[in-house]
Amino acid sequence: MKTILGYLRPHAPRVAVGVTVKFTAAVLELLLPLLLAHIIDDCVPARDLPGVFRAGGLMLLMAFGAAFCNITANRMAAWVSMDMTRQLRRDLYQRTLLLSQAQLDRFSVSSIVSRLTNDTYNVHQMFDKIQRGGIRAPMLVLGGLALTFFQAPPLALVQLGVCSATFFAIWLVTRRGIPRYTRAQEAVDTVVRILQENAAGVRVVKALVCQGRERDRFAAASRASKEAEEAAGCVMAAANPLSDFLLNLGLVLVVLAGAALVDRGRMASGQIVAFLSYFTLIQTATLGLAKLFVKYSKGVASARRIEEVLLAPEDQQVRVPGEAPGPELGMENASFSYLGVEKDLDGASFSLNKGETLGVLGPTGSGKTTLISLLLRLYDADSGVVWVGSRDVSALSREDLRGRFGVVFQNEALLNDSVYENISFLRGLSREDVTAAARTAQAWAFIEALPEGLDARLDIRGANLSGGQRQRLLIARALAARPGILILDSADSALDYRTAAALHAAVRRDCPGVTLVVISERVASLRDADRILVLEDGVIAAQGTHGELLETCGRYRRMAELQMGGLT
Ligand code: ADP
Numbered sequence: 067m068k069t070i071l072g073y074l075r076p077h078a079p080r081v082a083v084g085v086t087v088k089f090t091a092a093v094l095e096l097l098l099p100l101l102l103a104h105i106i107d108d109c110v111p112a113r114d115l116p117g118v119f120r121a122g123g124l125m126l127l128m129a130f131g132a133a134f135c136n137i138t139a140n141r142m143a144a145w146v147s148m149d150m151t152r153q154l155r156r157d158l159y160q161r162t163l164l165l166s167q168a169q170l171d172r173f174s175v176s177s178i179v180s181r182l183t184n185d186t187y188n189v190h191q192m193f194d195k196i197q198r199g200g201i202r203a204p205m206l207v208l209g210g211l212a213l214t215f216f217q218a219p220p221l222a223l224v225q226l227g228v229c230s231a232t233f234f235a236i237w238l239v240t241r242r243g244i245p246r247y248t249r250a251q252e253a254v255d256t257v258v259r260i261l262q263e264n265a266a267g268v269r270v271v272k273a274l275v276c277q278g279r280e281r282d283r284f285a286a287a288s289r290a291s292k293e294a295e296e297a298a299g300c301v302m303a304a305a306n307p308l309s310d311f312l313l314n315l316g317l318v319l320v321v322l323a324g325a326a327l328v329d330r331g332r333m334a335s336g337q338i339v340a341f342l343s344y345f346t347l348i349q350t351a352t353l354g355l356a357k358l359f360v361k362y363s364k365g366v367a368s369a370r371r372i373e374e375v376l377l378a379p380e381d382q383q384v385r386v387p388g389e390a391p392g393p394e395l396g397m398e399n400a401s402f403s404y405l406g407v408e409k410d411l412d413g414a415s416f417s418l419n420k421g422e423t424l425g426v427l428g429p430t431g432s433g434k435t436t437l438i439s440l441l442l443r444l445y446d447a448d449s450g451v452v453w454v455g456s457r458d459v460s461a462l463s464r465e466d467l468r469g470r471f472g473v474v475f476q477n478e479a480l481l482n483d484s485v486y487e488n489i490s491f492l493r494g495l496s497r498e499d500v501t502a503a504a505r506t507a508q509a510w511a512f513i514e515a516l517p518e519g520l521d522a523r524l525d526i527r528g529a530n531l532s533g534g535q536r537q538r539l540l541i542a543r544a545l546a547a548r549p550g551i552l553i554l555d556s557a558d559s560a561l562d563y564r565t566a567a568a569l570h571a572a573v574r575r576d577c578p579g580v581t582l583v584v585i586s587e588r589v590a591s592l593r594d595a596d597r598i599l600v601l602e603d604g605v606i607a608a609q610g611t612h613g614e615l616l617e618t619c620g621r622y623r624r625m626a627e628l629q630m631g632g633l634t
Pocket of ligand 1: 171404405410430431435436437
C-alpha cells in the first residue's frame with residue numbers, strides 16, 4: 067500500500083484543498099437544522115416574519131453553498147483519482163513490459179490484464195470515494211451526534227444505537243456480498259475466455275463439427291455465471307430494505323421519545339424537527355461510511371495485487387562479462403527446467419560462426435523453442451553457458467541482446483493495421499526497407515496485388531489473409547530491421563515447398579552475413595544448414611551437417627527418406 071500511496075503524494079496540495087472544501091460543506095450542512103429549530107421555536111411563536119425570512123434566506127444560502135462546495139470537491143477528487151490512476155496504470159504497464167518471461171509465466175497473462183484493468187479501477191474507486199466521503203461522512207456522523215447530544219441526550223442515545231445497528235448490518239451484508247461478487251466476476255471471466263477461444267478457433271470448431279460441444283461448454287459457463295450472480299444478488303438484495311427499515315424504525319423511536327419529552331416540557335417541538343433532520347443526515351452518512359469501508363477493503367486488496375507486479379524484483383541482472391566462450395552464437399552444457407522438476411533442455415552444447423546457418427529439428431515438445439528462448443534470454447539457463455556475439459548473454463543489456471535478433475515465433479499476432487505498420491512494427495522504418503524485407507520474405511507479390519498495396523488494412527489477427535501470407539508478413543517484420551541474427555521458429559510451416567525454398571535462397575542472397583537459426587519439421591528447409599541439431603526430449607541427440615546426419619543419425623535419415631523420398 068505504501069507504493070500506491072506514493073502516487074497520491076504529487077497531488078497532496080489538490081487533495082488538501084478538496085478536503086478543506088468538503089469540510090466547509092459539512093459544517094454548512096450541520097448548521098442547517100439549527101436554523102430550522104430557531105425558526106420553529108423562536109420566530110414562529112413570536113410571529114417574527116422578518117426573522118423567518120432572514121433565517122430562511124440564510125438557510126437557502128447555506129444549502130446552495132454546501133451544494134457548490136460538494137460539487138467542487140467531488141470534481142477535484144475525480145481529477146486527482148483519475149490522474150493518479152492514469153500514472154499508476156502507465157507504470158504498471160511499463161513494468162509489465164519489463165517482466166522476465168519466468169515472471170510473466172508466474173503471474174499469468176490473464177491475471178496481468180485483470181490487474182491492469184479491474185484492480186486499477188478498484189484503486190481508483192477507493193481513492194475517489196475516500197476523498198469524497200472520507201471527511202464528510204465521519205464529520206456528519208460525529209458532528210451530528212455531538213450537536214444532538216448537546217441538545218437532547220436521551221434522543222441522541224436512541225440515534226447512536228440505530229446508527230451503530232445500521233453500520234454493522236450494512237457492513238456485514240456487503241462483506242458477505244463481496245466474495246460472491248468476486249466469484250461472479252471469475253465466472254464472467256470464464257464465459258469471456260470461452261468466447262475468445264471460440265472466436266480465435268472458429269475455423270477448427272467448424273471443421274471438426276464441434277459446435278454442439280462448444281455450445282454446451284458455453285451454456286454451462288453461462289449458467290455458472292448466472293448462478294454466481296444470483297447468489298451475490300440475493301445477499302446484496304438485503305442491503306437497501308434493511309437500511310430503510312432501520313431508518314424508519316429510528317424515526318419512529320425518535321418521534322415517540324421526542325413526543326414524551328415535549329409532553330413533559332423538556333424539549334421544544336422545533337428541536338424535534340431539527341433532530342429528525344439530523345437523524346436522516348447521520349443515517350445517510352452512516353450508510354455512506356459502511357459502503358466506504360467496503361470500497362476500501364476491495365481497494366486495498368487490489369493495491370496489493372498491483373504492488374506485487376510493480377515491486378517484482380529484476381530477476382535478470384546484467385552480469386560482469388566473463389571470458390568469451392566461443393564464436394557468434396552457441397551453448398556449452400546448458401540446462402534449463404521451467405518448473406524445476408525435470409529438465410526441458412539438458413546439457414545442450416553447440417556453436418556457430420557468424421554468417422552460418424543452424425538448423426534445429428525434433429518432435430513437438432522436444433525443446434526447440436526452449437533453446438531459442440535461452441538464446442534470447444527470455445529465461446536464464448539453470449546451468450552452463452549461453453552466448454551470443456561472443457559474449458555471455460547475461461553480460462549483455464536487454465536492448466543490446468534483443469537488438470541483435472530478428473525473430474519469427476509460431477502463432478505470432480498481426481495488428482489490425484496497415485500492411486506497412488505490421489512490417490515496420492512501430493520502428494518507423496522507411497517504405498523502401500519495408501518493401502525490400504517484403505520482397506525477401508516472398509510477400510511482395512501478394513502485397514502488390516492488394517488494392518491498396520502496403521497501405522491495405524489487415525483484419526484483427528490478419529484474418530483476411532491466408533496462413534502462408536500471414537507467415538510471410540511476420541518474416542518480413544523480422545527481416546525489416548536488418549538483424550545480425552535471424553531466428554525462424556517453424557516460420558515456413560504454412561508455406562508450400564517451392565515458396566519455402568525461394569524464401570531460404572532469398573534470405574541468403576539479400577542478407578549477406580546474417581546468422582540464421584531455422585527451426586523446422588522439414589528436412590528440405592534444413593539440408594543446406596552448416597549445422598543441424600536433432601533434439602529429443604530436451605537432449606541434443608545428434609548434430610552435424612545434412613550429409614553427416616544421414617550417415618550417423620537413424621532418426622534423421624528416416625525423416626529425410628520419408629519427406630524427400632529418393633532425393634536425400
Ligand atoms: P518444442 O518447441 O520442441 O515443441 P518446447 O521447447 O516448447 O518444445 O517445450 C519443451 C518442453 O517444455 C515441453 O515438455 C513443454 O511442455 C515444456 N514447456 C514449454 N513451455 C513451458 C512453460 N512456459 N512452462 C512449463 N513448461 C513448458
